[in-house]
Amino acid sequence: MYRYDEFDAAFVKARADQFREQVGRRISGEMNEDQFRPLRLMNGLYLQLHAYMLRVAVPYGTLGGKQMRKLAHIARTYDRGYGHFTTRTNIQYNWPKLVDIPAIIDHLAEVEMHAIQTSGNCIRNITVDQFAGAAADEIIDPRPIAEILRQWSSLHPEFSFLPRKFKIAVTGAPNDRAAIKFHDIGLKAVTNGAGEIGWEVWVGGGLGRTPMIGKLINSYVPNTDLLAYLESILRVYNRYGRRDNKYKARIKILVHEEGLETIKGQVEAEFAQVRGGVLTLPEEELDRISAYFAPPTFASYPATVIDIAREKILDPAYGRFLENNLNAHQQPGYVSVTISLKPIGKPPGDISADQMDLVADLAERFSFNELRATHEQNLVLPHVAIADLRALYDGLVAAGLEAGNVGEITDIICCPGMDFCALATARSIPIAEELSRKFSSPQRQKEIGDLKIKISGCINACGHHHVGHIGILGVEKKGGELYQITVGGDATENASVGKILGPGFEAEEVPDAIERLVDAYIARRETPDEPFIAAFRRLGEAPFKEALYGNA
């Protein structure tokens, strides 16, 4: 993984020192909250319902054992012994005290981490495919480009006060696991006619109160021009993006209102000016950064087939883990392993300090000291020898992290909701926990198959409900909570936004409503292998609407 150079280290230390001084001035009364608030937000420090919340960036979701142990130390020393992984592959601490924030940020800097640009109207943490550098279907590892984009976008003077926040996602594989079409800019690796690898650029996607699928603005941008092209998009957005209404300030609204061709023309005009200038990315610089992401020294194994059927007979829980939690690797004899942070009946994405330490141990023992955070609020050990899977699994069992439910109905994305978030209009975690308990049976989950439920506690959609196969949005109604259910969303390359099929439900009605949707799907699918989303697309809304609301 990338290591800080002298510039990075000096910059992060200077920023930590600066914020320590600012916190001191705030506490001493030299600065009031109106003056301090923008400073703390630019350092990832929010005020939530019960306490402050510190959001720590995990650049493109990549970290190692050293970083994870430090996150555990912070959780144990300054918080309540746990952290919460988010849909932006960041980690949040929900209970820090202001006086402790400078010390926490110093600890983060010790392991080349920080909380800069995890808030504010700037370019946020860049996310990538969680199997980057490992996936069998990958054209190119997207992390070197993500790192270059991180360097370009960190404290970019022109883009520190954009009309609204700006999110970029990158995938190096044709199977989109990074939800690139629901980002302000999405990048997808492609090959041109000459066999050279470049990037499809998608623009204007997003969730929130106005969900939109990104539009293809350029079908091939070579590495050399990528920074100049993205700078051109950001410059057009910064110039023309609406600042009169925060709900219409994201680039998706600009693209929607002006039209793709207009925006494309403006971007091309800007690109013509900046192309070939200082933002040209030399191949040698890309090579230099790529060297930090060189594959580990794999052992030489023959291609190995895992006999899951046999393992399921010997140990059903282990067999289920093998069936659901592995992803095909480029290297024969290896797989990527997803560690589910979705144990039955628990808050999605939460992990205790002790579990973090154990995961760090397992990363060092079994995955060349590499870890990833996923936008689906799980963790990944990207490079695990198939021969080590049983030992790894036993280690996960010891940590209580052995849930074999990845991709199944209990692998739920869920925002913190009104239990923590100051913006939320309803709770989301209790709904996730109740659904997890309702569908806890492994046999039932296997019967249902690939079905993604995503839950948000407000219209800002941090829980990605619009792109859940089944989405749940909590809203406030007459002082209580009401939950709208959407069906048919999809965050992959086959992007679609879920549809609301009717009125909302009280919290206690939601689990049964979801079960009726599931039963309607099972009753109508062509084969047990037809996934929920495929069945929905084939059948249309009617049977699902009837399942929710009857014939009336």
Added chain:
Amino acid sequence: MEILTGNELISGATVYLDPQGNWVEDLQQARTFGSGDKAERDEAVAKTKATMRILSIEIEKVVLKDGQLYPERLRERIRATGSTTPVFDRQHLTEDGHVSI
């Protein structure tokens, strides 16, 4: 009936203005303001802002329920007690977190 609530600067803890002018943790100790108390309420807000130690000051509606102050909004009921799941006790004031007006 209204109360004043906010978050204390150092800990971020949820606090309420009591009748003695102290910002305290317990909702049940909160001073209540009736419809004729607008001037006093606004004066308390102004004095609190002058301390620079209470953030996100809000005027919240409450009712009496079984002799207890009961916020009308669920959000405020959660703020008063802590997260409902995972269940965590609310944040508490630190030694240097006591604020008076």
